[in-house]
Amino acid sequence: MLRHNNAGNRGRDKTAVIELENVAYSYGGGELLTDMTLSVAPGSFHFLTGPSGSGKTTFLKLCYGALQATAGHVRLFERDVRGLGRDDVAILRRKIGVVHQDCQFLDHLPVTENIALPLSVSGQDTSGAGAEANLKELLAWVGLTARGDALPPELSGGERQRAALARAVIMSPDVILADEPTGNIDWEMSQRLLTLLVELNRMGKTILVATHDLGLIRAAKAQVPTRVLRISNRRLQMAGADL
């Protein structure tokens, strides 16, 4: 159990960016998640594991305000999610980059525009030289330079996941939540994505990755201090040192 711990793995004395306090969630049937308490310090790197159907995606959704806890409190950037208006949630999401498990795009817009979408919806200029260079660099980073003008339905599974990651980081958000970001990517490519995430973490971003890929976790542990959370038996557990 992770009660009252400070999850910031660099031990910084900063307030948590994501804070759960006795959170429970249920889709209507029995409780899927129970009594979860966690505090994610800024700049920390967390992994979230657990069997299929244990509630990893649900947990992440609680962390960006897509779902409301049925009990307990979720605080994002020190604000209780329950008290937020719809527009507050929208603005909050601009500080949280999310890679969904089923990466969805606007299928009628080319990949580059999809990646730049968070900029457009927040009213930022996407046509300036700086923004364009930034976008180009990001495309190269995820290996999609050649596919920038393609439409999302024309991408392969792995290309979609990389595009989703690029979209999640373009706003340079404080927090990055990634749900199974390497599910459709080969080992080489997933190493590249990991490097990208580690780099972002070193820049001070908070990272939380849900994955079942133990290899990925091991590789990450070699590069950066990480903590591994595990959903088991409806509760949040700290994974042992065996990983």
Next chain:
Amino acid sequence: MLRHNNAGNRGRDKTAVIELENVAYSYGGGELLTDMTLSVAPGSFHFLTGPSGSGKTTFLKLCYGALQATAGHVRLFERDVRGLGRDDVAILRRKIGVVHQDCQFLDHLPVTENIALPLSVSGQDTSGAGAEANLKELLAWVGLTARGDALPPELSGGERQRAALARAVIMSPDVILADEPTGNIDWEMSQRLLTLLVELNRMGKTILVATHDLGLIRAAKAQVPTRVLRISNRRLQMAGADL
């Protein structure tokens, strides 16, 4: 190169269920796949690997008539795909179970009905006691007994993949094509899926799995004779014994 080989790994003298002869494919730009020749013997177990975006999904689509080769010939069950009418293709697909990379369902029907869909569309009875028992067993096999009445959008990523696999095998097809079937599944569950595929293969089904999960391939090799194909540099290669 795999020209003129007999891929049937049990050396049976039967004609191939899937046969490619100098096949090339292009989505309109340059050629994505070139000069592919392959003959998949009935009862064989193949893996297909290759980097993200190399054309694995495209290759599978050629193998069930969703795409038409731009050059060369694809023969399924000894019939050239190019000569088939639309209804012929439909009937052919009843002999080929496909697990798509992005598992799509009829979102308004419960999981059980989705899994039984191949039976319904081919006019088979799904309400008989035998059919029901069969369906139940299948649900248990993929660990979805508790989620049978849920709608597909209410499934987790891994649950979707398992449901898609169940749908692919319910007609007891001669050939099973699976595209990244373990992308969202944890190690334990993917071992269970593999066991299922191996069992089917032992029953004489032909299996072709596209995956980037080398661990899965290794685990399979320990249980059943498999062949590993690799798309590299737009061509089909036999992967070395290093796997």
Next chain:
Amino acid sequence: MSLDLRAAAKMLQFDEKADRVVPPTGFTARLTVFSSFAMAFLAVFALALSLAAGRVAERWGDELAQSSTLRISAPAGEGVTQTEAALRVLRTTPGIVDARALTIDEQRALLTPWFGADIPIEDLPLPQLIDITETDEGYDAAGLRLRLAAEAPAAVLDDHARWRRPLIEAASRLRILGWASILLIATASAAMVTLAANAALAANAQVIAVLRLVGAKDTYIARAFVRRFALRSLTGAAFGTLVGIVALVLIPSRGDSAGFLTDLSIQGWGWVWVILIPPLSGLVAFIATRFAARRVLEELA
């Protein structure tokens, strides 16, 4: 009506299982039902208008029998000669079916409203009246006047009865307008159902892809959509027709035979047209959806 409906529904409902594969399309469904409803409702009114206008045109046409009058106020003694001359001219005029001199009694009857019944008509220097029956097209009044001026100078042509002619024309026009509206309404509903079906098919691209993937034939997929849209259109049109009829009945009718369009009811054979509205609507939807489904499916592998 409801009997008709149920029979049609049964005919189209022979595979309930196949229907389930198409998701309930919510707003597109309601859109189809509503369009059919509104269009059928409007069609009933247009139909009633056309039929009423047609009745009026016919009745007035019969009543008038296209008649006009010629009056000969000749000096004493010339009366008979000029009357005969006028009759000759009239009988050779194109557009005139018959011309007949009125008897004394008939003239008296005509004057009664003005003078009462006991008018000493024999003592009066009354003009001779000639009753003219025209063809539907009528005659050329100006030409006739010229010819009469030569042959019977005392004759005065009075086509006062013609005032009703424009009214009959108006009724015919209204009838044409009504039928044109019906045509327009039919075209519009066909277009709308086609578009709605296309929208539904486009929105269900995933459903169609999944069905193709698991080996469904084109006809299986198309049938589910087609049946649904045809039924919706039929239902909507049936309700629209029904409500239209009720509304027509509720509009107070004066039963006034002289009334023009005061009687917007549907009579006799008119009912055949009305009852045809729902099945025609269903048929249009059937064809439109079938066409749309074929087109969408052919684009898919």
Next chain:
Amino acid sequence: MSLDLRAAAKMLQFDEKADRVVPPTGFTARLTVFSSFAMAFLAVFALALSLAAGRVAERWGDELAQSSTLRISAPAGEGVTQTEAALRVLRTTPGIVDARALTIDEQRALLTPWFGADIPIEDLPLPQLIDITETDEGYDAAGLRLRLAAEAPAAVLDDHARWRRPLIEAASRLRILGWASILLIATASAAMVTLAANAALAANAQVIAVLRLVGAKDTYIARAFVRRFALRSLTGAAFGTLVGIVALVLIPSRGDSAGFLTDLSIQGWGWVWVILIPPLSGLVAFIATRFAARRVLEELA
């Protein structure tokens, strides 16, 4: 017209980038444009019909001035007394504005069509005619006849002029029918645009989810849809109105002032109504889509 359109379009087009996030909705778009087109077209006709019917009702109403005639065929000597008695009765009858005995010359003019101009009217035992001017509602003919039988037994009430009354009524009815159709058409198009907008929103659930995920505010998302539907409806209605006007102009008008509905043209203030059709249509679409978008968005996290 085109100027109006462009100005409205500019007002609504202030953020082209936001528009791009909503996919071109193909059939739903065409459906909206087409519904607006058809409805505007029908509205123009209904409007023309209403206006024409209104004109006819008014003109005929003025022409008739609600008149009827009383004829007194009294025995010699009693004529003047009974005429005065009848006038007294008439002037106290509710529904009668004025009653006036005709002069000899007026009576001669009336008879001219029947007898020619040189009728020796002074020598004839002609009845006295009284011209009655009614109010709009008219009087109770049966009651008046009873009272007259007592006071002026020689008086015969002839309300022959009343034959036109049902026609005026018919015209008024037609006008009401026209306005009712316009109301129905407006309701139907509002409903159809709402349903189309809802269908589009439902079909674009993924788009909306993606936009919410990347931090778009509700207003940003709603605006893109609302703007598009309002513009489509405006465009469709503008074209429909234009085509309707052209069709009206092309229908040959007889210019026949006696004609009933032979002149379906739009005149004077009628144009204001016609020009209002497109912006009203756009406004309806605007409100309907806004409402629909709000509802869909509120269901989403």
